[in-house]
Amino acid sequence: MRAIVIGAGKVGYHIARKLAEESHDVVLIDSRAEALLPARETLDVMAIVGNGASPRTLEEAGVSDTDMVIAVTTQDEANIIACLTAKYYGVRTTVARVRNPDYTVPAKALVHGQLGIDLIIHPERLAAQEIVKLIKTPTASEVGFYADGKVELLGIRCDTPGSAVLDKPLHQLGLKNSLVVAVVRNDRLLIPDGNTKFQLGDYIYVLGRSGNFERSTFLAGRIPSQIRSVALVGGGEIGLRTCEILSRYQREGVSVKLIEEDPERAQWLAEHLPGVLVINGDGTNMELLESEQIGECDALIAATGKEETNLLVAMVARRLGVKEIIVELGREEYSSLADTIGVHATVIPRLLTASTILRLVQKERLVDLAFLRQGHAEVMEVVVADKAPIIGKPLRNAGLPAGALIGTVMRGSDVFIPHGDSVIQAKDRVITFSSMGAASKLKWMLGL
Numbered sequence: 001m002r003a004i005v006i007g008a009g010k011v012g013y014h015i016a017r018k019l020a021e022e023s024h025d026v027v028l029i030d031s032r033a034e035a036l037l038p039a040r041e042t043l044d045v046m047a048i049v050g051n052g053a054s055p056r057t058l059e060e061a062g063v064s065d066t067d068m069v070i071a072v073t074t075q076d077e078a079n080i081i082a083c084l085t086a087k088y089y090g091v092r093t094t095v096a097r098v099r100n101p102d103y104t105v106p107a108k109a110l111v112h113g114q115l116g117i118d119l120i121i122h123p124e125r126l127a128a129q130e131i132v133k134l135i136k137t138p139t140a141s142e143v144g145f146y147a148d149g150k151v152e153l154l155g156i157r158c159d160t161p162g163s164a165v166l167d168k169p170l171h172q173l174g175l176k177n178s179l180v181v182a183v184v185r186n187d188r189l190l191i192p193d194g195n196t197k198f199q200l201g202d203y204i205y206v207l208g209r210s211g212n213f214e215r216s217t218f219l220a221g222r223i224p225s226q227i228r229s230v231a232l233v234g235g236g237e238i239g240l241r242t243c244e245i246l247s248r249y250q251r252e253g254v255s256v257k258l259i260e261e262d263p264e265r266a267q268w269l270a271e272h273l274p275g276v277l278v279i280n281g282d283g284t285n286m287e288l289l290e291s292e293q294i295g296e297c298d299a300l301i302a303a304t305g306k307e308e309t310n311l312l313v314a315m316v317a318r319r320l321g322v323k324e325i326i327v328e329l330g331r332e333e334y335s336s337l338a339d340t341i342g343v344h345a346t347v348i349p350r351l352l353t354a355s356t357i358l359r360l361v362q363k364e365r366l367v368d369l370a371f372l373r374q375g376h377a378e379v380m381e382v383v384v385a386d387k388a389p390i391i392g393k394p395l396r397n398a399g400l401p402a403g404a405l406i407g408t409v410m411r412g413s414d415v416f417i418p419h420g421d422s423v424i425q426a427k428d429r430v431i432t433f434s435s436m437g438a439a440s441k442l443k444w445m446l447g448l
Helices: 010-021 033-042 055-060 076-088 123-136 216-220 237-247 263-272 286-291 307-320 332-340 349-362 436-445
Strands: 002-006 025-030 046-049 068-071 093-097 119-121 140-146 151-157 178-185 188-190 203-209 229-233 255-260 277-280 299-302 324-328 345-347 366-372 377-383 404-411 414-416 429-435
Touching: 002 010, 002 076, 010 025, 010 033, 010 349, 025 033, 033 046, 055 076, 068 076, 076 093, 093 349, 119 349, 123 140, 123 237, 123 299, 123 324, 123 345, 123 349, 140 345, 140 377, 151 404, 151 429, 178 404, 203 404, 203 429, 229 237, 229 307, 237 255, 237 263, 255 263, 263 277, 286 307, 299 307, 307 324, 307 332, 332 345, 377 436, 404 436, 429 436
Parallel strands: 002 025, 002 068, 025 046, 068 093, 093 119, 229 255, 229 299, 255 277, 299 324, 324 345
Antiparallel strands: 140 151, 151 203, 178 188, 178 203, 366 377, 377 429, 404 414, 404 429
16 A cells, blocks of 8 residues: 655654555655654655645655555645545545544534545544543553453553462453453563463553453552543643543533633633533642542543543542542653653653554554553454365464463354464454564554
């Protein structure tokens, strides 16, 4: 496949790198020569300096022979025009990152393709949806649903001293409907076996049937509590979208407080979020948080758009005794710092954006894709191709690469956890887990 990626920022670079790793023909365009330097030095892509919305630049990039154009610059208008121009040249699939809700609410014109866009990516909405998933699963730092919702993946921190799961072989823990697919220890990703013993501070990935995690949540060493009260710091687009979703759960007893520093924005939010208590103030101010009894909330979300501010809010919230803290980050480098100050989960919008876009590349068989551990591992849901190399062999002899495994198989309406003697068949929907180094070979074995 031939793809043009417009915008060499973090999202564009990540997408171009992933496509190039899978041997696709990639052209990366940016108007800033310095933005293209990392790609020129490290990626097997063609880099062009120019305006990605310009017909002249797109012609130089070979747009007429391109299968997909992905526009992820920081300017919505440039992304929209780039897709419109690409459609004029006959590009089959176009994707645009669009942040301004004025272009997407209502979204009839864009959804119907009248502006030449096949898929609109709204990073802030993706982040809000991810935050709500985490709120609904308090023990997990990462949550994913696969196989039409029948399979769930949880990322869980084993951070409770004296937990009953510490220093016991995995085969003694009695997990029946779920499978521990990976352990992250000291920033290293390990694929466990039955003799693996968990240590304090391990980060564990568990895959299994949705609704059957009663036994596996004890891996965290604590009993999950239902979240009823949520405080959110930051009334930007992520904060707004998160509050809108959480407001739907008011009948279930969920209450939401939103702290926004800008008085005009706070007033606007109060008018547009009738079910949310909007407070005008500085979310890093200890006295304000104490007076609003934030320490008594079940969860706090820091989504100001500034990583340093979000981390400071998290530190204050932890000191006040908030049980569950979720932080929005723009860069995964800060994730380890978030871990050290007791953050429950981090949400990185650009990784959510990249995984959503990359699913399109092989949308016939790649049902889902998510990047885990800040992009160091990935989970895929794949429909196995008819002539995939993995077919017809017991998994123990299939030659799966080190750092990869198949966690669950959906065959028809049946979902099961495979074992060493299981044989994968064509058209099985498999959920896989792999380190980034093993991902390419695993995809080849599945016929991608």
